[in-house]
Amino acid sequence: MRREFHWFPAAVTGAMLVYSLLPIVTFTLFSFNPSPFYAFPLTGFTTDWYVKLLADGRIGDSLVASVTIAASVMVAATVIGTMFAFFVVRAAVPFKRVLAGLGFLPLVVPVLVLAAGLQVTFVEIGLPLGFGTVILGHVIYATPFVTLMVMAPLYRYNPALDAAARDLGAGPFTTLRLVTLPILWPGIRSGALLAFLLSFNEWAIAFFTGRGVNSLPMLVYSLQRNGLPPTVLAYAALSTAVVAIAALAVLPLVTRLLRGSK
Amino acid sequence: MTVSPLRKGHALEIDKVSKAYGHFLAVDDVSLAVEPGEIVAILGPSGSGKTALLGMVGGRIAADGGDIRIGGNSVMGLPPEKIDAATVFQDYALFPHLSVLENVGFGLRVRGVAKAEARKRALEMLAIVGLEALADRNIAQLSGGQRQRVATARALAVHPGILLLDEPLGALDRQIRGRLQEELARLLRRLNVTALLVTHDQEEAFTMADRIAVMQGGKLEQYGPPAELYRWPATEFVATFLGNGTIVEGRRAGGTDDLPLFEVAGAFVVARSRVAVGASARLLVRPEHVEVGPAGSQPAPTWRDARLAGVVNTGGTSRLTLEIAGTTLEALSLGGFDLVPGQTVDCTLAAEAAVVL
Amino acid sequence: MNETWRSWLSGTPWLLMIGCFFILPLAGLLLMSFSGEGGFPSLDNYRVVLGEGSDRPAVLLRTIGTALSVVLLSIAIAVPAAYYLAKCVLSARVQAAVLALVAVTFLVGPLVRTVAWRGILGRSGLVNTVLQGLGVIDEPIMALLYGRPAVIVAMTYNAFPFMLFTVFLAMKMIDDRYLAAGRDLGAGPATVFWRIVLPLAAPGIWTGAILVFVPTISTVLEPEILGGTSGRLAATEIRDQFFHALNWPMGSTLTIVLIVAGGVAILALALVTAALARLSGRIGIAMRAGSTGAGSAR
Numbered sequence: 055m056r057r058e059f060h061w062f063p064a065a066v067t068g069a070m071l072v073y074s075l076l077p078i079v080t081f082t083l084f085s086f087n088p089s090p091f092y093a094f095p096l097t098g099f100t101t102d103w104y105v106k107l108l109a110d111g112r113i114g115d116s117l118v119a120s121v122t123i124a125a126s127v128m129v130a131a132t133v134i135g136t137m138f139a140f141f142v143v144r145a146a147v148p149f150k151r152v153l154a155g156l157g158f159l160p161l162v163v164p165v166l167v168l169a170a171g172l173q174v175t176f177v178e179i180g181l182p183l184g185f186g187t188v189i190l191g192h193v194i195y196a197t198p199f200v201t202l203m204v205m206a207p208l209y210r211y212n213p214a215l216d217a218a219a220r221d222l223g224a225g226p227f228t229t230l231r232l233v234t235l236p237i238l239w240p241g242i243r244s245g246a247l248l249a250f251l252l253s254f255n256e257w258a259i260a261f262f263t264g265r266g267v268n269s270l271p272m273l274v275y276s277l278q279r280n281g282l283p284p285t286v287l288a289y290a291a292l293s294t295a296v297v298a299i300a301a302l303a304v305l306p307l308v309t310r311l312l313r314g315s316k
Numbered sequence: 317m318t319v320s321p322l323r324k325g326h327a328l329e330i331d332k333v334s335k336a337y338g339h340f341l342a343v344d345d346v347s348l349a350v351e352p353g354e355i356v357a358i359l360g361p362s363g364s365g366k367t368a369l370l371g372m373v374g375g376r377i378a379a380d381g382g383d384i385r386i387g388g389n390s391v392m393g394l395p396p397e398k399i400d401a402a403t404v405f406q407d408y409a410l411f412p413h414l415s416v417l418e419n420v421g422f423g424l425r426v427r428g429v430a431k432a433e434a435r436k437r438a439l440e441m442l443a444i445v446g447l448e449a450l451a452d453r454n455i456a457q458l459s460g461g462q463r464q465r466v467a468t469a470r471a472l473a474v475h476p477g478i479l480l481l482d483e484p485l486g487a488l489d490r491q492i493r494g495r496l497q498e499e500l501a502r503l504l505r506r507l508n509v510t511a512l513l514v515t516h517d518q519e520e521a522f523t524m525a526d527r528i529a530v531m532q533g534g535k536l537e538q539y540g541p542p543a544e545l546y547r548w549p550a551t552e553f554v555a556t557f558l559g560n561g562t563i564v565e566g567r568r569a570g571g572t573d574d575l576p577l578f579e580v581a582g583a584f585v586v587a588r589s590r591v592a593v594g595a596s597a598r599l600l601v602r603p604e605h606v607e608v609g610p611a612g613s614q615p616a617p618t619w620r621d622a623r624l625a626g627v628v629n630t631g632g633t634s635r636l637t638l639e640i641a642g643t644t645l646e647a648l649s650l651g652g653f654d655l656v657p658g659q660t661v662d663c664t665l666a667a668e669a670a671v672v673l
Numbered sequence: 674m675n676e677t678w679r680s681w682l683s684g685t686p687w688l689l690m691i692g693c694f695f696i697l698p699l700a701g702l703l704l705m706s707f708s709g710e711g712g713f714p715s716l717d718n719y720r721v722v723l724g725e726g727s728d729r730p731a732v733l734l735r736t737i738g739t740a741l742s743v744v745l746l747s748i749a750i751a752v753p754a755a756y757y758l759a760k761c762v763l764s765a766r767v768q769a770a771v772l773a774l775v776a777v778t779f780l781v782g783p784l785v786r787t788v789a790w791r792g793i794l795g796r797s798g799l800v801n802t803v804l805q806g807l808g809v810i811d812e813p814i815m816a817l818l819y820g821r822p823a824v825i826v827a828m829t830y831n832a833f834p835f836m837l838f839t840v841f842l843a844m845k846m847i848d849d850r851y852l853a854a855g856r857d858l859g860a861g862p863a864t865v866f867w868r869i870v871l872p873l874a875a876p877g878i879w880t881g882a883i884l885v886f887v888p889t890i891s892t893v894l895e896p897e898i899l900g901g902t903s904g905r906l907a908a909t910e911i912r913d914q915f916f917h918a919l920n921w922p923m924g925s926t927l928t929i930v931l932i933v934a935g936g937v938a939i940l941a942l943a944l945v946t947a948a949l950a951r952l953s954g955r956i957g958i959a960m961r962a963g964s965t966g967a968g969s970a971r
Contacts, residue, residue, distance in 0.1 A: 063756050093798060094802040163932070167891060258893070309765050
């Protein structure tokens with residue numbers, strides 16, 4: 055196929071990349087700047103802010119809190135979301151479309167609304183606000199994304215593979231464990247990663263339902279209110295690096311998916 | 317309605333065109349010309365370069381070298397929309413968001429024809445292919461055959477200098493394909509459309525085309541009317557790709573230039589050739605040219621004492637495998653008389669039936 | 674029987690959670706919004722919010738207007754870029770790399786992404802520094818930060834990847850032969866884009882619009898971090914009712930009103946998009962208006 059160069063969409067794509075990268079590059083640059091203000095000029099190079107960040111006890115505690123929450127959310131959302139993907143794609147029950155639509159509702163209701171509603175409910179039913187309630191809220195928020203990630207490969211999945219496994223003597227759960235899930239694994243893995251990151255970065259639900267929980271976004275939120283010390287920039291740069299490494303791990307998968315959908 | 321006005325010269329000239337993908341030569345120095353009103357089929361197996369050739373004529377693929385002229389004007393380097401050709405795509409590529417009528421009128425509208433006029437001409441075109449009653453339908457509501465006709469109408473509506481068809485009936489069931497081949501060819505002839513058709517289906521090429529270009533491995537093997545290609549194939553590939561036949565080893569034994577004699581499996585047969593006396597040659601023998609009967613039944617058989625190695629009855633006809641002095645030959649026999657494998661038979665080769673390749 | 678049992682097993686956990694921790698909370702908000710000073714049920718809160726002299730309707734309109742401009746900006750960025758990636762770039766590796774780059778910046782999280790703009794739009798930020806360095810301006814432009822433009826820039830920044838991903842997928846699904854057929858019939862690249870690509874990608878644009886609109890009407894970070902004293906938005910008011918005024922019924926009422934207003938806006942957006950999609954896709958020769966939709970199936 056002959057492909058021509060179209061300058062306008064190419065220019066917009068370039069501008070989009072600049073737009074996407076500019077803030078990231080800017081805060082990374084300033085995280086190495088000796089000046090305590092997030093403003094020009096750049097006056098030198100220092101890693102002091104990183105040292106300070108790592109020495110700050112609050113950061114460590116918040117990191118533990120955030121990772122605990124995100125990991126729990128990842129496990130729960132991945133299991134529940136994958137099961138629900140099977141429901142959406144495979145189940146044969148009355149009113150399935152309605153029920154499936156119900157399951158995706160959190161995608162179209164603002165997070166703030168969910169956060170406020172959860173706070174009201176948790177307090178009304180007497181559930182103490184804390185780690186548990188934040189995890190619950192994040193699972194509600196993240197699970198539909200996991201389901202979407204797993205649905206794509208599940209729709210493409212050839213049911214004859216299951217039939218073949220059963221025919222060869224595998225029971226339904228052995229089939230699931232040895233055939234179906236390994237084939238769906240790339241999608242499940244991406245969904246799990248997404249659930250982890252969504253929870254790790256989520257602020258509103260934690261703010262509303264996590265009394266006394268000081269997750270990283272909560273800490274960053276309070277730090278930026280008090281003059282934005284460059285340790286926040288150092289934290290931002292570090293977390294970008296972590297996300298980038300995670301993305302590199304799934305990049306070959308994305309490339310393969312894009313080739314497949316041609 | 318006449319689509320192609322009377323034109324001087326060739327409708328399409330493909331002149332020493334090549335296309336390489338990396339080290340793979342998809343089209344290798346191909347030249348052919350199509351006359352106004354002619355239907356030409358490019359016939360070849362998949363990977364022969366026929367679709368790449370069509371893509372270059374339509375401007376979808378950039379040729380590496382050579383020239384392509386439509387109505388005398390070079391189209392090299394032109395974008396597809398500036399080329400006076402319209403394509404019936406494989407699987408039709410009908411726009412799913414437009415109705416039948418809008419699909420047919422699309423080319424006219426984007427060329428700036430006014431709405432009312434475009435609508436009128438699209439309806440006329442639909443009437444010509446017999447689908448005016450379905451003008452309002454969605455593409456998804458059409459059968460395969462109807463889609464084929466809409467795709468043809470859509471391409472013809474812009475009055476192209478040449479119509480390009482990429483496996484136009486390949487997506488259809490075998491049963492309706494035969495009928496639609498004839499219908500489509502009749503339509504194109506009635507409208508005096510110049511058409512270049514790409515197909516891997518020998519029957520389709522023979523049913524529809526005035527001339528056939530056989531391609532293989534990016535090269536043009538032979539170009540001519542169907543009967544000529546079948547009767548006088550220029551290469552072994554053409555000989556075996558079109559129809560059945562056995563290629564046998566022979567040797568020019570003598571004879572005159574007008575009546576060259578070849579020795580094949582211990583018998584002498586006449587075949588047109590310039591091969592020198594004593595030289596070896598390969599000859600094509602079509603199964604329908606070999607007549608087989610029980611031993612002693614033929615007055616002057618070409619071969620006596622042929623052993624019948626196999627009989628496969630395919631309904632009205634039987635396919636016979638013969639062994640003659642170490643050479644294997646295929647024959648076709650009408651009806652199923654009582655031939656059994658292993659028996660000795662007489663074989664007669666029709667006069668001048670063997671072709672030297 | 675076994676099949677049915679497994680079907681329900683796969684769906685029940687999530688549906689139960691949705692019921693308990695999604696439907697129930699929303700219902701709770703709805704109920705609470707009706708408890709006013711005069712007991713329950715009462716419309717007191719709604720009277721306060723929507724009654725005369727209240728500035729809430731203006732806040733609501735501002736919120737919806739801001740979110741709609743974010744949606745439009747996202748379309749302006751994502752549609753050309755998605756088209757370029759899906760239909761002009763041949764290599765799946767390049768496509769994946771660009772999308773991954775955007776995804777990485779996206780997954781850094783809205784808080785950090787928002788804060789970052791201070792260093793770009795601030796008094797001594799990147800933009801002012803560069804412009805001053807080039808001699809374009811003498812004094813730094815103060816209005817860049819702490820105002821509506823900064824809020825919209827950051828909101829768009831935080832939400833447009835949703836649009837990019839959905840539109841890219843929608844365009845990737847469009848068969849290349851439709852584009853080739855359009856060109857073959859005489860349409861130039863621009864005509865093919867408007868007449869074929871855009872109408873066929875419309876569902877993706879539409880999904881993207883919802884995914885951009887929904888988080889945008891409810892975010893409190895951008896106005897708080899970059900908005901300065903520019904007009905308050907609905908989400909901030911809701912947060913304040915819950916955390917500062919501690920008036921949960923009023924907070925619930927504002928939430929319900931926001932949901933309803935958002936729903937109305939999405940509906941209006943849907944009607945406009947549908948009309949536009951029809952305009953761009955139609956070529957004006959249909960037998961009768963709208964006759965080619967699914968409704969004409971017999």
